[in-house]
Structure formats: C-alpha cells, structure tokens
Amino acid sequence: MIEVIGSHLYIGSIKAEQIANVYGTPIYVYDVEVVVDNYFKLKNSIKYRDLEVMYACKANCNVEILKALRDLGAGLDAVSPWEAALAVRIGFKREKILFTGSNVESEEMKFVRGELGILVNVDSISQLRRYGRMFPDTEVSIRINPGIGAGHHEYAVTGGITKFGIYLNQLKQVEDILKEHRLKLVGLHTHIGSGILRPEPFIDAAEKLLQIAVNFTNLEFIDIGGGFGIPYRPSEKPLDLDYLGDKLSSLFEDFTSRYGNLKLRVEPGRFIVGNAGVLLVRVVDIKEVESKEFRKVFVGVDSGMNHLIRPALYGAHHEVIAVSKADQPRVVTADVVGNICESGDILALDVQLPKLSEGDVLAVMNAGAYGYSMSSNYNMRPRPPEVAVYRDSIKLTRRRETFEDLLRTYIEL
Numbered sequence: 001m002i003e004v005i006g007s008h009l010y011i012g013s014i015k016a017e018q019i020a021n022v023y024g025t026p027i028y029v030y031d032v033e034v035v036v037d038n039y040f041k042l043k044n045s046i047k048y049r050d051l052e053v054m055y056a057c058k059a060n061c062n063v064e065i066l067k068a069l070r071d072l073g074a075g076l077d078a079v080s081p082w083e084a085a086l087a088v089r090i091g092f093k094r095e096k097i098l099f100t101g102s103n104v105e106s107e108e109m110k111f112v113r114g115e116l117g118i119l120v121n122v123d124s125i126s127q128l129r130r131y132g133r134m135f136p137d138t139e140v141s142i143r144i145n146p147g148i149g150a151g152h153h154e155y156a157v158t159g160g161i162t163k164f165g166i167y168l169n170q171l172k173q174v175e176d177i178l179k180e181h182r183l184k185l186v187g188l189h190t191h192i193g194s195g196i197l198r199p200e201p202f203i204d205a206a207e208k209l210l211q212i213a214v215n216f217t218n219l220e221f222i223d224i225g226g227g228f229g230i231p232y233r234p235s236e237k238p239l240d241l242d243y244l245g246d247k248l249s250s251l252f253e254d255f256t257s258r259y260g261n262l263k264l265r266v267e268p269g270r271f272i273v274g275n276a277g278v279l280l281v282r283v284v285d286i287k288e289v290e291s292k293e294f295r296k297v298f299v300g301v302d303s304g305m306n307h308l309i310r311p312a313l314y315g316a317h318h319e320v321i322a323v324s325k326a327d328q329p330r331v332v333t334a335d336v337v338g339n340i341c342e343s344g345d346i347l348a349l350d351v352q353l354p355k356l357s358e359g360d361v362l363a364v365m366n367a368g369a370y371g372y373s374m375s376s377n378y379n380m381r382p383r384p385p386e387v388a389v390y391r392d393s394i395k396l397t398r399r400r401e402t403f404e405d406l407l408r409t410y411i412e413l
C-alpha cells in the first residue's frame with residue numbers, strides 16, 4: 001500500500017522520508033504488493049475462461065516487478081528486441097512473450113524470431129512480406145489498426161490514422177502473403193491507445209477483431225492490447241473494469257462457442273504499475289515572485305523532466321505529497337519544477353502544498369508507469385536509483401548512475 005498515515009507517506013510499511021534519507025534523492029520507489037494487487041484486479045475482472053495478462057514492460061522494466069509478474073504467471077508484451085531479451089533473461093517462458101515492434105528491421109526480426117524464438121506480431125504489409133521471406137512455414141501474428149483510437153493525449157492514441165498496424169483495407173494483402181509464404185496466422189492483435197478511462201473503445205476494438213477473426217481458421221489468440229487508464233487526479237473516475245470485464249467475457253464466450261477456443265490476451269502496462277510507484281525528490285529552492293500582475297511560487301527540486309517526462313511531454317498531472325507534512329494544511333499554490341534548463345521542465349503545475357522548506361522531500365505520485373522507462377540523461381544528469389518495497393522489506397534494484405556511467409559510451413575524451 002502507498003498511503004498517508006498521520007503526517008507521513010508510507011510505502012509498504014516504510015516511511016518515504018526514511019527511504020529518501022537512506023538512499024538519497026531523487027529516487028524511484030515501487031511497492032510490489034500494489035503491482036500484485038493490480039494484476040489480480042484486472043485478471044479477476046475478466047472472467048472469460050482463457051485469459052492471459054501480458055504485462056507491457058515498456059511501462060516499467062524494474063527487475064523486481066518483472067519477477068513478481070513472472071511468478072504470478074503473467075505473459076509479457078515486448079516492443080523492442082531488448083525488452084524481449086530481458087524477458088527471456090528474467091525467465092518468462094518464450095510462448096508467453098509477444099514481440100510487437102514498430103518499424104522493425106530485418107535484423108531485429110531475425111534476432112527475436114531466430115535467436116530468441118519469440119512470436120513476432122507484425123505491424124505492416126511490408127514487414128509481413130519480409131517476415132514471410134525470412135521465416136516461411138512459421139507462425140505469425142498481426143497487429144490490426146481497427147480504425148478506432150483513444151488515449152489520454154493525442155500522442156498516446158495508436159488506433160485510427162496513426163503509424164501503427166495493418167489497416168482494415170489491407171487484409172486481402174495479408175491473406176495473399178500468408179498463402180505465398182505458407183505462414184500460419186495464430187494471433188490477431190490491436191492496441192488502440194494508452195490511458196483510456198472509458199470501456200467503450202476497448203469493446204468496439206474487440207468486436208472489430210472478432211469480425212476479422214472469422215476470416216481465419218487457425219487463430220489461437222486475440223490480443224486487444226493495453227491502454228487501461230488510471231486516475232491521476234482525484235476528480236477522475238477509474239475505468240469501470242467490472243463492466244468492461246463482463247462485456248469482454250460475454251463477447252468472447254459467445255464468439256468462441258461458434259469459432260472454437262481462442263485465448264484472450266490483454267497487455268496492460270500503466271494499469272499494473274502506474275499507482276505502484278512514486279518519484280521522491282528533494283526541495284532545493286523556493287522562489288516566490290510577486291508583482292502587481294501576478295504572484296508565483298516555484299518549488300525547485302533535485303529532479304525534473306529528465307526523470308519524469310510525462311508532465312512536459314503530455315501536460316500530464318501528478319499529485320504531489322510532502323512526505324513528512326502530509327497532514328498539514330495545503331496553503332501554498334506552487335509549480336513544482338526541476339533542475340533542467342527548459343521552461344517546460346515541470347513536474348506539477350499549480351498544486352496545493354503545505355508550507356515547505358528547502359530540504360523537504362516530496363513524492364510525485366503515480367509515477368510507476370512511463371517514469372523511469374522514459375527517463376534520459378538530458379543536461380548530462382544521471383538517472384536515479386530504483387528501490388522495490390514489499391511490506392517491510394526494501395531492496396535497491398538499480399543503483400544511481402554516476403558520472404562514469406555517463407561517459408561509458410564515449411570513444412575518447
């Protein structure tokens with residue numbers, strides 16, 4: 001659990017303040033128990049008899065999270081050869097991994113299919129042709145663009161007129177290529193976007209895939225992708241998972257009673273890890289500026305858009321909690337900003353905070369998904385460490401980068 005008790009924010013049964021003091025800031029902290037809860041919440045809401053939850057590790061590749069999900073029997077959605085290789089290294093079974101790349105090179109297909117032995121989910125007609133030439137007589141899956149898209153930001157919409165997937169009017173070409181290279185199509189996949197809080201787009205996309213499925217006889221699974229949203233603001237309503245789960249289950253029970261058995265795959269990333277992580281940062285500067293026209297408070301911290309890019313990239317909102325002043329009245333309206341040389345270097349805009357001092361630790365909440373995994377070394381700053389908490393135990397799973405790490409790929413200095 002990540003919760004406020006009295007004046008403190010706790011992660012598991014450990015005070016966030018204590019973690020910051022022992023391991024330093026900035027730091028990503030994950031509560032593995034929350035990950036496990038989220039996995040079961042999603043799995044139990046879809047009652048369909050043959051369901052496989054494939055964790056989309058692009059959201060967070062933390063090793064303890066991956067191991068916990070592996071042990072629960074989850075599959076894994078990999079979007080790069082390196083994610084696929086990591087999954088194999090962690091011990092996910094090959095048949096539980098699906099590689100869904102975008103603009104995949106032949107060498108990448110060769111590695112994923114040929115060396116790792118993982119099923120490739122092909123994204124375009126051209127890539128399917130190449131795949132067929134390289135791996136005739138094998139199994140393959142295709143990513144469909146069902147013409148339906150949704151998401152928390154236009155950059156997070158991946159169905160409709162986007163670069164993703166095989167369009168509906170290209171399906172005849174798919175049939176021809178399958179025949180020409182004697183490929184066995186075992187899966188139909190789609191992923192329509194990320195951060196979706198309404199059930200309807202998922203149901204519409206699933207219906208579209210099932211309409212397509214009747215044209216193919218050897219299918220083993222239908223994968224409706226990820227995208228299950230989480231509330232980032234207290235005013236946002238969570239996705240109605242029970243409703244969505246019931247609808248999907250009856251859709252699949254009904255369809256498979258005519259078609260024969262099909263596995264239903266889902267690929268949640270954000271839903272599994274989003275609320276399981278916080279980014280702890282320390283206040284290093286408080287700038288209060290006032291004139292006749294405006295009054296502004298900037299709370300400057302020792303992190304920034306290089307560690308959590310969602311606010312800068314998507315205008316995304318993250319709640320902020322002063323970890324040892326959690327019960328104090330929120331009397332200050334401030335922007336929480338980082339140490340990167342950009343005006344867009346924002347962690348939170350216009351948030352209500354208690355009276356702060358330099359040295360206070362803040363938790364940027366719901367930072368478990370697309371936090372570390374989208375971080376960079378911009379401004380030549382090292383990335384933070386990661387710790388995983390399980391109840392009262394804590395483990396450093398990735399150390400803080402050093403100056404030497406930043407120089408590692410330089411040929412000569």
Ligand SMILES: Cc1ncc(COP(=O)(O)O)c(C=O)c1O
Pocket residue numbers: 056058059077079100191193194195225226227228267268269270271369
């Ligand atoms: C192919 C694919 N599957 C699943 C996901 C996971 O999305 P989310 O984290 O929104 O569940 C993504 C992320 O965009 C993706 O590209």
